[in-house]
Amino acid sequence: MTELALAGQDAFAPAHTADIAEHLLASSxxxxxxxxxxxxGAAINPDGRFETLNRETFDDGWQTLEELEPFRTEVQVEKPRSIITRNESPDIPFDxxxxxxxxxEHGCIYCFARPTHSYMGLSAGLDxxxxxxxxxxxxxxxERELSKPGYKPRTIAIGTNTDPYQPIEKEWRIMRQIxxxxxxxxxxxxxxxxxALILRDLDILQRMAANGLVKVGISVTTLDRKLARSMEPRAAxxxxxxxxxxxxxxxxxxxxVMMAPIIPALNDHEIERILESGHAAGAREASYVLLRLPFEVSPLFREWLLRNYPDRYRRVMSLIxxxxxGKDYDAEFGKRMKGAGPYAWQIGRRFELATKRLGLVRRSIQLRDDAFTPPDGAGVQLSLL
Known part of the structure; x- marks a missing residue:
């Protein structure tokens, strides 16, 4: 095995990703x-966009690649100073x-959170x-943050970045403690x-729901088991x-029931079926998000698409x-979730008509914040007054 350090990491910048997936697929x-x-989900593990060098491993003829260990799940402990993240985005319903x-660990190839691993010096791919x-x-x-004087309760969203019920939650049980x-x-x-691991906490959720304190969104991207296994390999x-x-x-x-993401020419034909299935199962609200390909997600997704659905590659990317x-991704508020143009309008209209027919709505149930009782304040500095 030989490791080659390459300059030109800027090749992974958004402005230069037009053909990078094709190059990645062709590069052994x-x-x-x-x-x-x-x-x-990913088949590549390119260095993060903040790294000064791009390292490429290749077979030098000595068969040493065969000695490399499989990618096994490793968990490190992170100790943040705070746990509630704030945002002011105008196109999401929580702050x-x-x-x-x-x-x-779900490994969803389209996950828009993948680039966050670059902040840790790791790859958005297999890492x-x-x-x-x-x-x-x-x-x-x-508990400490909720106890702070002046804290005003508003709905906290969990699972908007990475899934809180991914497989390692079975052992760590952090979500249940929260x-x-x-x-x-x-x-x-x-x-x-x-x-489906969320059902482990059904007892807590049921009590909170009786008091108007919880809602759950279940992401159903496709009803095609084969597509789901390829696109979301370790998810339910x-x-x-x-x-x-x-x-x-x-x-x-x-x-x-949440259809996130909708991918044109890959799963958009399932919009009505997914909504009907979700409604039949008991969902009473629905939402969708168009595929988002920020930063490293674009080459990762396109490499996956070329590898699994080469006959649809040009059609999918052309529609996106x-x-x-004309870009792989547009981060402008108001457009990043739904897109723009005739095809985006068609998707939105189909979703609107299907939800209206089924009686599904968006955010019909408002959660209570008037019952909030601050914790006992453990770990909070006491007032001198």
Missing amino acids: GLRVDVGRRRGR RSINPYRGC FEAKLFAKPDSARLL LEVLEKASHPVVIVTKS TPARRLETIKALSDAGIPVA RSMRD
Whole structure:
């Protein structure tokens, strides 16, 4: 095995990604052997965009690539100073969120959170799926922040970046600890997941729902099991997600079916079927997000598309760019979630007509914030007055 350090990391910058996926697919150096990445979404592990050098591993003829270890899930502890993240984005319905984990083992190839691994000096590719960070102090930090004088409760969103119920939650149980704090404080929360593991916490969720304190969004991207396994390799199957919607709904917990992302020429033909299936399972709200390809996500997604659906590659990318002003991604508020142009309008109109026919709505249930009771203030500096 030989490792080659290459200059020109700027090749991964958004302005220069027009043909990078094709180059990555053709480059045997950047591709990771299928045996080492089995069960993962990405097939490449390029350096992050902040790295000064781009390192490429290639076979030098001595068969040393065969000695490399498979990509196994590794979890490191992260100790942040605070756990509630604030935002002022005008096109999302919450101003605060919690992320118990950094990175996600589900391995969804389209995940817009992948570039956050670059801040850790890691790759948005296989590293994002295999080198994870857990925040075991989350519940303690949350209790401290909710106890601060002047804190005003508003709905906290969890799962908007990486899934709080990804497989490592079985062992770490950070999400359950967070829910215990929120329930004790009667604090409203919205949870987004594609994992059936959320049913483990049905007892807490049911009690919170009875008090108007919780809603859950289940992401159903496709009903095609083969596509789901390729695109979201370690997430629950589509059928299991629908079963989760039903179980939550039967327990009295408000549930939304979320089609995120919609990918033109790949899963957009399923819009009506997914909404019908979600409604039949008990969902009463619905939403969608158009595929987003910021920073490193673009070459990762396009490499995956070329590898799995080469016959659809040009069609998919052409439609994406037609909705993104000729680019792979447009981060402008108001456009980044829904896109623009005729095809984006058609998607929006189909979604609107289907939800109207089924009686699905967006954000119909408002959660309470008037029952909030601050925790006892452990760890908060006392007033001198």
